[in-house]
Structures are given as structure tokens and as C-alpha cells.
Amino acid sequence: MFEKMQRAFWKALTPDLVVDEPKVIPQSVAGLAANIVAALGGVDNLKSQKAVALTRVRVELRDVARVDRQALTAAGIPGVMTLDGGVVHLITGLQA
Template sequence: MTDQAALILAALGGVANIIDIEPCTTRLRSEVRDPARVDVPALRAAGAHGVMISGHVVQVVVGPSVDTLATDLEELM
């Protein structure tokens, strides 16, 4: 488990706001209940190279460590 995973989890609005998370190449793709609770500056501070929000889908670009990060997030949830 990493501090980065905890920071990203909080920036996505916490466990209660997350419907689903899955890694996709270099991105962490998540579906959230309330996109307004997503803190984009906090995601960038946690190491995200980019953040894209489309409706309830949030893609966090983190690079090749995405699989490890997704596993850490699952352990936190």
C-alpha cells in the first residue's frame, strides 16, 4: 500500500464516492457517484500527469505504475 494510493482515493471523493476502479494501460479509470467531489488539484499533487472527467467517469493518468496503484487502491477499499 502506498501513500499515493491513499491520496488518490481521497481526491476521488473517498470510498463512498467510488463505484468502480480499473487500470487501463497508463490510466486509472474510475466511475464515481458524484463528479463534483473529485479534487483535480489534489490528484495532480498526488502524482497524476493528467485528469479527464466525462460525466461520472474519471480517468487519472499515472503512467506505467497503474497496475500496482490499482492493487493498492483495492486494498484500501
């Protein structure tokens, strides 16, 4: 916390000398919104994705533990089904 305050202090005094921290911008993938990709653990966690039905998207992940189910619900995904081998089905309704 002290480091953030110190950085803000020096940034205020010398704005052109203190480098801003890079901000991570969520990236979207074809067929998936940026907030859904972020909830799945980011672009680097996705192996593949494919709409398999009108109401379902099949996603293969590198690490299933990085999935944030609350963020998926907030992004409008009402159901998540986790299968073996890093496969996750996103039940999207008619939005797939």
C-alpha cells in the same frame, strides 16, 4: 473558533472526561493509494475502478463534483480526463 478554544481548555483540565473528535483516516482501495482515493471524494464516492492500460486507470464515481484536481496533481497524477456518466480516467504514466 471559541468552541475549539473552550474544548482545548477543558481537555487540558480534564483529559479523561472530554472525548476526542474522531479523526478520518483515508482508506486505500486496491490499486489506488489513500491520497488518490481522498482526492476522488473518498471511498464512498467510488463505484468502480480498473486499470485499463499501462498508463491509465478508469474510475466510475457517484459524484464527479467531489473530485479535487489539485490534490490529484499533488498525489502524482499528471492528467485527469472527465467523461459522461461519472467516469474519470486518471492518466498515471507507467505507475498504473
